Amino acid sequence: MATDMTLMWFSGSPPCWRVMIALEEKNLQGYNQKLLDFLKGEHKSQEVLDINPRGQLPAFKHGNNILNESYAACLYLEEQFKSQGTRLIPMAAPEQALTYQRVFEGVPFMDKIANVIYYELKFPEGERHDSSLKRHREALTAELKLWEGYLEKLGAGSYLAGKSFTMADVVVFPCIAYVFRFGLSEKKYPWLAAYYGLLKERPSVKTSWPKNWLETPQAEGKLKDI
Amino acid sequence: MATDMTLMWFSGSPPCWRVMIALEEKNLQGYNQKLLDFLKGEHKSQEVLDINPRGQLPAFKHGNNILNESYAACLYLEEQFKSQGTRLIPMAAPEQALTYQRVFEGVPFMDKIANVIYYELKFPEGERHDSSLKRHREALTAELKLWEGYLEKLGAGSYLAGKSFTMADVVVFPCIAYVFRFGLSEKKYPWLAAYYGLLKERPSVKTSWPKNWLETPQAEGKLKDI
Structure with missing residues (x-):
């Protein structure tokens, strides 16, 4: 269980969705998640700004490691959990x-x-x-x-x-x-x-x-x- | 000598420069290169379009492998030559x-x-x-x-x-x-x-x-x- 991970996300946002697909593919279920509301401006809350000074989602934490850019989070997850779940970057x-x-x-x-x-x-x-x-x-x-x-x-x-x-x-x-x-x-x-x-x-x-x-x-x- | 690599580039273009820095850091000198002229529209030539249908530079080839997005080329070079030159993605x-x-x-x-x-x-x-x-x-x-x-x-x-x-x-x-x-x-x-x-x-x-x-x-x- 990926209880040391937290994802703050919007529903239907392609960048957020990427990270969620990567987590599933790497068998990292059970992470903490917080669904925020774009229309209410919740991505500009202090809670998000503390992790992501850009005030954007996704905002993602693995332990103390922060990855807010969706591509960064996906590549990090692949690299850290290379042999777990689907291999996402082929070796050949x-x-x-x-x-x-x-x-x-x-x-x-x-x-x-x-x-x-x-x-x-x-x-x-x-x-x-x-x-x-x-x-x-x-x-x-x-x-x-x-x-x-x-x-x-x-x-x-x-x-x-x-x-x-x-x-x-x-x-x-x-x-x-x-x-x-x-x-x-x-x-x-x-x-x-x-x-x-x-x-x-x-x-x-x-x-x-x-x-x-x-x-x-x-x-x-x-x-x-x- | 990286004679199996070819880079088509503009002088002073940040995306092209990234790939050149990565090549140097990975000790991949001696690659084939072709400096093109943006003002003459040389990036829209057939030679470039054959590698990159977007007609943009950099256009980069390693053997038959084509990497035209600068980030893609840099990450590929790091992954393919991990233990050569500077380690660009830290392991910790x-x-x-x-x-x-x-x-x-x-x-x-x-x-x-x-x-x-x-x-x-x-x-x-x-x-x-x-x-x-x-x-x-x-x-x-x-x-x-x-x-x-x-x-x-x-x-x-x-x-x-x-x-x-x-x-x-x-x-x-x-x-x-x-x-x-x-x-x-x-x-x-x-x-x-x-x-x-x-x-x-x-x-x-x-x-x-x-x-x-x-x-x-x-x-x-x-x-x-x-």
Whole structure:
């Protein structure tokens, strides 16, 4: 039981979800957790600021070791519990290279999703332009096509870095679940849709599925025409 | 001699510089390299696109293994050549946690630098607002203060994750060099300035110092009032 670990998180936040999937994959169940409310601004509470001066979630502690960036927490957990649960960074150089490559392509992927989905949140009213939203939507479309192509090239039943589930899936799957939640067309992106269907059934993903998504499976269809 | 490695890079690009520092620290000299010209758009050439469909640099190959995201290349090199050269990810959990944490705080740090320095490049003319540039400058100021505080807390002569040089320095130092190049005040940020002075003399950093920075040590003073 991972009783020496504490995670503060938001339900449905891709960065928080990553850490929860990594914990499940490494068989680190039973950690302390505190679900906070973004709309109430609970991530700016003193309790969070004491761990994370950025006032962001996830905020994660293992004993006295603090890891607030989701990628940092995931890589730390893999390194500290290498032989426990799923091996997330393959040892063989070709698979390892592809895993790291896709893990870090997850950064611009998430950025581009946020630029469209959180457009109103990121840009105050007087600073919004049809031209900029259009550009962000085009950038996200190009990004989604890249990932669609990666999966197509790997073939049916593949994970993001090949035949095995890896850290690339831990960090990028929540992004892919997010785009479908916001209405991305399964018809237009069949490889992403098949991957989404495969991962949805994985125990680590199922167990950590955002509770509020079960209640309202679809969000506003911001990506339906992407 | 790392003759089975090829790096395509821009001079003075923090992401490219990271990979060069990592290669030096891991004693991987003698790799093939190709310096490209951003202003001539050489990163959109077929040669780059064949390795990196994003048309961005760095583009890096080790044998047939492709790593185009700078963080991916650095972590792969550490993992593949763990016992060679400098150990960049400490083994002890507390140091390892802090290293990963700072490594990934490097991502928002670089983003915030880019939002100010490349403001005109990122936002077309009709979409620029004094209010948004002001907000980006404030975000960068807050970010710089965080790093200044981290260094102050660690004390004189420290690296970003403690008493030893780590991956945190590999990926974040180029950002810090960048802000001083663009005129950041050494007086206002004495801990960052001391760190900059310390790292500047490190062989891996000195050897890989951007050639065009030697010719023109200071860029436009965009950050002088930050």
